[in-house]
Amino acid sequence: MKRVLITGATSGIGKQTAILLCAKGYEVIIHGHNKSKIELCINEIKNKIPQAHLGSIYCEFDEYKSITSIVQKELSGQQIDVLVNNASHINKQRREIDGIEATFVENVISPFIFTCAVLPYLKPTGKIIFVTSNCHSNYLNLDLMNSMDHDYFQIYENTKTCEIALSIYFSENTPFTCFSVHPGIYNSNLHNSYWGDCGIDSSECNCLFNMIESEEVESGKYYDQCRISIAANQVYDKKFRKDLLLLLKEKTSIDSQALLQSFSKAK
Numbered sequence: 001m002k003r004v005l006i007t008g009a010t011s012g013i014g015k016q017t018a019i020l021l022c023a024k025g026y027e028v029i030i031h032g033h034n035k036s037k038i039e040l041c042i043n044e045i046k047n048k049i050p051q052a053h054l055g056s057i058y059c060e061f062d063e064y065k066s067i068t069s070i071v072q073k074e075l076s077g078q079q080i081d082v083l084v085n086n087a088s089h090i091n092k093q094r095r096e097i098d099g100i101e102a103t104f105v106e107n108v109i110s111p112f113i114f115t116c117a118v119l120p121y122l123k124p125t126g127k128i129i130f131v132t133s134n135c136h137s138n139y140l141n142l143d144l145m146n147s148m149d150h151d152y153f154q155i156y157e158n159t160k161t162c163e164i165a166l167s168i169y170f171s172e173n174t175p176f177t178c179f180s181v182h183p184g185i186y187n188s189n190l191h192n193s194y195w196g197d198c199g200i201d202s203s204e205c206n207c208l209f210n211m212i213e214s215e216e217v218e219s220g221k222y223y224d225q226c227r228i229s230i231a232a233n234q235v236y237d238k239k240f241r242k243d244l245l246l247l248l249k250e251k252t253s254i255d256s257q258a259l260l261q262s263f264s265k266a267k
């Protein structure tokens with residue numbers, strides 16, 4: 001049985017993907033940062049699909065320093081086929097975590113740490129998916145994260161660009177199939193916090209499920225729904241990716257280059 005770990009699976013697109021996967025016989029590990037929402041989500045899926053195989057992992061992405069030890073404890077002895085980095089947040093008011101803008105922590109720093117921590121548990125044929133958005137910014141400016149002039153949507157767009165860059169970085173430096181996906185526009189908590197309650201219900205979203213099932217996906221690519229597309233120029237710029245990784249190393253103390261080297265030797 002294939003095992004898929006989905007971050008932010010307690011609602012919206014992540015939850016819908018978990019439902020489709022359980023119905024198809026996958027085991028799904030539901031990640032969330034609210035214990036009662038994780039329980040509600042698991043009960044809802046079990047009510048729909050009594051034979052569903054479900055696990056869970058509780059991990060607050062605001063508390064990025066504890067992510068590695070949580071993942072090591074929770075995944076010990078398990079092997080993962082697919083990691084879906086789906087969790088995301090928009091902070092309308094400026095908030096900082098250890099002096100770092102909170103959206104950058106939640107959407108970039110924590111998924112980066114989470115992914116590095118999950119790598120040893122991925123099967124050699126594993127996939128890593130970064131759920132990004134077609135509203136990712138073409139004008140990425142990492143200094144924005146330090147600006148007191150809090151343009152929260154621009155910051156969100158910037159974090160979605162960083163996620164695409166990270167998917168390319170992991171595709172170049174690990175043996176796994178790593179790619180990014182814009183899942184389509186759906187009514188969800190995150191979507192509604194910016195655009196209001198409108199659009200297609202997230203229970204209609206089958207894009208991530210299709211990408212998980214597909215044998216055809218190409219590592220390093222950006223997909224707009226299920227089609228290969230071209231992302232913002234910057235993500236293809238090695239210098240930009242290097243600057244992003246240096247920033248992540250400075251903020252997290254994770255030397256991903258060293259980690260990935262030792263990791264590929266171990267494989």
Ligand SMILES: NC(=O)c1ccc[n+]([C@@H]2O[C@H](COP(=O)([O-])OP(=O)(O)OC[C@H]3O[C@@H](n4cnc5c(N)ncnc54)[C@H](OP(=O)(O)O)[C@@H]3O)[C@@H](O)[C@H]2O)c1
Nearest residue numbers: 008010011012013033061087088133185186188189190191
């Ligand atoms: N909906 C769209 O139209 C759309 C379009 C393009 C891209 N996307 C992308 O699709 C992905 C899923 O979003 P969605 O639309 O389905 O929104 P959603 O329903 O709000 O899902 C976001 C998930 O992330 C979790 N999360 C938020 N802050 C967190 C934190 N600090 N620590 C851990 N988990 C946290 C949420 O948990 P709680 O609910 O408990 O806070 C929730 O499970 C995101 O990456 C988003 O950028 C969505």
